Amino acid sequence: MKLYDSTMAPNARRVRIFLAEKGIEVPLAPIDIMAGEHKGAEYRKIAPNSRVPALELDDGTVILETMAICRYFEGLQPDPPLMGVDTLDAAIVEMWQRRMELELFLPMGMAFRHTHPVMSALEEQVPEFGEKQRTIANQRLSLLDEELAGKEFIAGDRYTVADITALTAIDFFKLAGFEIKDDQKHLAAWHQAVSSRPSAAA
Numbered sequence: 734m735k736l737y738d739s740t741m742a743p744n745a746r747r748v749r750i751f752l753a754e755k756g757i758e759v760p761l762a763p764i765d766i767m768a769g770e771h772k773g774a775e776y777r778k779i780a781p782n783s784r785v786p787a788l789e790l791d792d793g794t795v796i797l798e799t800m801a802i803c804r805y806f807e808g809l810q811p812d813p814p815l816m817g818v819d820t821l822d823a824a825i826v827e828m829w830q831r832r833m834e835l836e837l838f839l840p841m842g843m844a845f846r847h848t849h850p851v852m853s854a855l856e857e858q859v860p861e862f863g864e865k866q867r868t869i870a871n872q873r874l875s876l877l878d879e880e881l882a883g884k885e886f887i888a889g890d891r892y893t894v895a896d897i898t899a900l901t902a903i904d905f906f907k908l909a910g911f912e913i914k915d916d917q918k919h920l921a922a923w924h925q926a927v928s929s930r931p932s933a934a935a
């Protein structure tokens with residue numbers, strides 16, 4: 734088994750944190766995105782969409798998509814559960830994971846891709862679109878602050894993959910100027926708690 738990884742890439746970090754929480758070690762194959770290695774013919778045999786991460790199994794099967802890779806490891810090793818403990822809980826966790834991915838990670842990512850100079854190598858930038866996405870993401874951060882009132886973790890009282898998605902978005906997209914504001918106390922407390930877990934170093 735081999736995990737195609739890129740140190741800086743937030744999606745790759747999502748998988749690394751997930752694995753660290755479970756105590757699973759997988760050999761990493763580094764891909765240099767900024768050097769364009771993910772667009773080369775060799776990596777495209779693994780990931781035709783030129784995206785990282787990718788998991789290659791010993792029989793040659795390739796799993797693309799961060800959440801699909803996490804789902805595979807959740808099935809292989811259910812403890813500690815990061816995607817729900819029963820049917821209802823799994824639905825709740827998936828709801829929060831998707832909300833963090835679609836409503837927070839994605840607009841932050843679009844703001845970064847369309848406004849940061851370093852991303853002009855990878856993206857045909859539309860700065861106006863990026864700025865609109867920045868507004869949407871900042872509104873979502875404010876809502877998340879409210880949603881975290883009285884809750885330890887995003888999906889409730891257990892650390893889950895939804896926390897991993899939000900943490901990696903907030904940490905990485907600082908590069909695009911996103912920050913937790915002084916008055917976002919619930920968000921700040923949550924961020925401190927999840928950042929202090931050993932897995933956050935992954």
Ligand SMILES: N[C@@H](CCC(=O)N[C@@H](CS)C(=O)NCC(=O)O)C(=O)O
Nearest residue numbers: 742743744783784785786798799855
């Ligand atoms: N939906 C994919 C997205 C993967 C993705 O976009 N990865 C980024 C790194 S975080 C990438 O490979 N970017 C290369 C590029 O934009 O050319 C997933 O969840 O794994």
